[in-house]
Amino acid sequence: MSGIDxxxxxxxxxxxxxxSSRRGRGRPLAAGIFLALSLSLxxxxxxCVSTRLQPEQLPSEPIAFLHWADKxxxxxxxxxxxxxxxxxxxxxxxxxxxxELAEMRAHxxxxxxxxxxxxxxxxxxxxxxxxxxxxxxxxxxxxxxxxLPLAWSRDHRRLLFASAxxxxxxxxxxxxxxxxxxxxxxxxxxEHRRGDYLGNGLGNGLGNGLENGLGEGRLVIHRMERRSxxxxxxxxxxxxxxxxxxxxxxxxDVLPGALHVSPEQxxxxxxxxxxxxxxxxxxxxxxxxxxxxxxxxxxxxxLLRGREPTLxxxxxxxxxxxxxxxxxxxxxxxxxxxxxxxIEPGSSEERMPTVSPDGEFIAFIQxxxxxxxxxxRRFDGARERVLLREGWSEFPVW
Numbered sequence: 001m002s003g004i005d006x007x008x009x010x011x012x013x014x015x016x017x018x019x020s021s022r023r024g025r026g027r028p029l030a031a032g033i034f035l036a037l038s039l040s041l042x043x044x045x046x047x048c049v050s051t052r053l054q055p056e057q058l059p060s061e062p063i064a065f066l067h068w069a070d071k072x073x074x075x076x077x078x079x080x081x082x083x084x085x086x087x088x089x090x091x092x093x094x095x096x097x098x099x100e101l102a103e104m105r106a107h108x109x110x111x112x113x114x115x116x117x118x119x120x121x122x123x124x125x126x127x128x129x130x131x132x133x134x135x136x137x138x139x140x141x142x143x144x145x146x147x148l149p150l151a152w153s154r155d156h157r158r159l160l161f162a163s164a165x166x167x168x169x170x171x172x173x174x175x176x177x178x179x180x181x182x183x184x185x186x187x188x189x190x191e192h193r194r195g196d197y198l199g200n201g202l203g204n205g206l207g208n209g210l211e212n213g214l215g216e217g218r219l220v221i222h223r224m225e226r227r228s229x230x231x232x233x234x235x236x237x238x239x240x241x242x243x244x245x246x247x248x249x250x251x252x253d254v255l256p257g258a259l260h261v262s263p264e265q266x267x268x269x270x271x272x273x274x275x276x277x278x279x280x281x282x283x284x285x286x287x288x289x290x291x292x293x294x295x296x297x298x299x300x301x302x303l304l305r306g307r308e309p310t311l312x313x314x315x316x317x318x319x320x321x322x323x324x325x326x327x328x329x330x331x332x333x334x335x336x337x338x339x340x341x342x343i344e345p346g347s348s349e350e351r352m353p354t355v356s357p358d359g360e361f362i363a364f365i366q367x368x369x370x371x372x373x374x375x376x377r378r379f380d381g382a383r384e385r386v387l388l389r390e391g392w393s394e395f396p397v398w
Contacts, residue, residue, distance in 0.1 A: 052383065052384070052385055053376060053377075053378070053383045053384060053385035054385075055132060055133055055134070055135045056133060057383075058132035058133050058356075058361065058376065058385075059132065059133065059356045059357060059358055059360070059361065059398075060131065060132075060133045060134075061152075061156050061356070061357050061398065062129040062130060062131050062132075062156075062177075063129070063130045063131075063132065063354070063363050063374070063387075063396050063397065063398045064127065064128070064129055064140075064149035064152070064159050064161070064396070064397045064398075065127075065128055065130065065149060065374060065393050065394065065395055065396040065397065066125040066126070066127060066128070066146070066147075066148060066149065066393070066394045066395045067125055067126055067127075067128040067137075067388075067391055067392070067393050067394075068123065068125045068126075068391050068392040068393075069126070069390075069391050070390070070391055072123040072124070072125065072391075072392070073371065073391040073392035075122075075123045076120060076123055076392050077370050077371060077392065079116065079119050079120055079123075080370075081370065083112065083116050097232050097233070098232075098233065099114075100275060100283070101233060101255075102114045103275075103283065103285070104255055104273045104275065104285055105193075105255070105256060107273060107285040107287070108255060108256065108257040108258075108271065108273060108287075110351070110352075110394070113282075121146075124145035124146035125145070125146055125392070125394070126139050126140075126143075126145060126147075127139070127140040127143040127147040127148075127149060127161060127175075128140065130374065130387060130388060132363075132376060132387055135387075137388065140159075140175055141180075142175065142180065142181055142182045143161065143163065143173075143175060143182065144163050144165035145165070146163070146164070147161045147162070147163045147165075147173070148161055148162045148163070148395055149161045149395060149396075149397040150162060150172070150194060150195055150196065150259075150397065151195070151196045151197050151260070151397060152197075152357075152397060152398070153197050154197065156177070156357060157176065157177050157178060158174050158175065158176055158177065158197075159174065159175040159177065159397070160172060160173075160174055160185070160195055160196070160197065160219070161173055161174075161175060162192070162193050162194065162195075169188050169189070169191045170191050170192060170193045171184060171185070171186045171187060171188065171191070171192050172184075172185040172186045172192050172195050172219075172221065172244065173185055185219070185243070185244050186221065186240070186243075186244030187243075187244060189225070190223050190224060190225035191223075191224040191225070192221050192222060192223055192224070192244065193222055193224065193256035194221070194222040194256045194257070194258075194259040195219050195220060195221040195222065195240075195259065196219065196220050196259055196260050196261045196268075197219060197261070198218040198219055198220055198239070198261050198265055217241070218239060218240060218241050218247070219239075219240045219241075219244075220237060220238070220239060220240075220250065220259065220261050220268060220294070221237070221238050221239075221240045221244065222235070222236075222237055222254065222256045222259060223235070223236050223237070223238050223246070224256065234252075235252065235253055235254055235255060235256070236249050236250075236251065236252050236253075236254070237249075237250045237251040237254050237259075237268065238250060248296060249296065250268075250294065250295075250296055250298075251292060251297075251298070251300070254270065254272075255271075255272070255273050257270055257271030257272070257273065257287070257308075258270055258271045258307075258308045258309055258310065260309070260310055260311045261294065262294075262311060262315040262335070263311075263313060263314060263315040264315055265294060266293060266294050266295075267291055267292070267293055267294055267315075267335065268291065268292055268294055269289070269290070269291045269309050269310075269311055269318055269335070270290055270291075270309070271287050271288070271289065271290070271306075271307060271308060271309060272287065272288045272289070272290035272300075272302060273285050273286070273287055273288075274286050274288065286305065287305065287306065287307045288302045288303070288304065288305055288306065289302075289303045289304055289305075289306040289309045289318060289320050290302045290303065291303065291318075291335065301337075303318075303333070303337035304333075304337065304340070305322070305323065306320040306321060306322050306323075306331070307320060307321040307322075307323070307328065307351065308320060308321050308351060308352050308353065310353055310354050310355060311335070311355070312355045312359050312379075313355065313357055313358070313359045314359060315335060316334065316335065317332045317333065317334060317335070318332065318333055318334070318335055319331070319332045319343070319353045319355055319362055320332075320333075320353065321350060321351045321352065321353065321364075322342075327348070327349040327350075327367070328349050328350055328351050329342055329343075329346045329350055330342070330343040330346060330350045330353055330362065330364060330377070331343060332379075342381075343362065343377065343379070343380075343381045344381040345381060345384075348366055348367055348368050349366070349367035350364050350365070350366055350367075351364065351365045351367070351372075352364055352365045352394060352395055352396060354396045354397050354398040355379070355398060356398050357398065359379060360378065360379055361376050361377065361378055361379060361398075362376065362377050362378075362379055363375070363376045363387070363396045363398050364376075364377070364396065365393060365394055365395075365396065366386065368386075371389075371391075371392055372392050372393055372394055373386050373387075373388060373389050373393060374386070374387045374388040374393040374396060375387060
């Protein structure tokens with residue numbers, strides 16, 4: 001494609017010398033063949049370039065994501081590069097449940113180990129909003145550093161995110177897009193790292209009960225609490241109302257990874273982590289896509305290996321990152337685990353997918369040149385576009 005204008009999608013005009021022009025006059029047949037081949041090649045290459053999405057083809061709703069500007073992005077890249085060359089040592093042998101939990105939390109954040117996580121924490125990212133149709137980005141000025149976006153309300157006016165800026169324990173907050181301010185959702189002493197809306201956001205209050213008795217204006221929240229000093233941390237998924245007040249325990253012993261509620265409000269999908277201890281080396285961790293009914297005591301079903309699962313707006317598909325010999329690639333499957341297919345094409349590492357509100361596109365993180373970039377692809381895999389090349393991006397939520 002060296003003869004193609006990648007931005008305009010048109011073949012570049014070739015420049016010929018006078019000598020070559022004179023030679024061409026004496027060979028009409030060869031010139032005709034050359035012209036036919038050129039047209040054919042130009043049309044073929046034009047078709048290749050036409051697969052690039054244009055901003056006006058994308059939805060208008062903003063994507064929330066965590067972003068590191070140039071200096072912090074370089075530092076983050078250097079830390080990951082050094083870790084790949086000489087992995088950060090991990091404690092081997094017997095470890096406390098708290099140490100193992102901390103390692104699994106680092107794994108869920110994509111930061112591999114607590115030692116590496118401590119280095120990365122020195123260079124926090126900023127919560128940003130990107131409008132794909134307008135190709136514009138702006139910071140969420142009210143949000144503290146390293147605020148992690150989790151979910152949009154159905155009307156896309158409120159953004160749920162997690163932050164540890166008060167006392168070091170993560171709590172959930174809600175950013176109001178129109179008012180450009182935020183309000184706390186959960187409070188300590190328990191820690192809350194993940195959550196998703198059940199209904200249309202907290203602003204609706206607690207009325208309008210649904211058939212399953214859960215109602216609008218509620219959240220499914222991951223809760224971590226320690227009943228007494230020295231006691232083991234209790235992990236649970238809870239149904240919470242206004243102010244994060246716990247109304248019902250839904251499940252126990254679920255780690256704070258990706259968490260999403262189906263549109264029918266009857267099932268949750270999340271990332272499950274299993275540790276694999278080794279006698280002569282550090283413990284490794286394996287991630288799986290899991291689901292369970294949104295009823296107390298509903299059985300967990302582990303579908304397959306995968307990272308960062310998310311749901312389509314109609315609840316029919318789970319989109320996730322699947323490990324392959326060439327790195328992680330985007331895949332999708334039905335919510336029951338059937339019809340597993342790749343979302344092609346894919347030429348580099350792909351992580352952290354999120355589906356557009358209309359279900360037509362997938363935003364994700366593409367690893368290229370040692371950086372993590374925000375990109376978008378049609379749900380059918382037909383076209384794609386890198387949305388943001390500058391800096392370092394992670395954890396998009398659409």
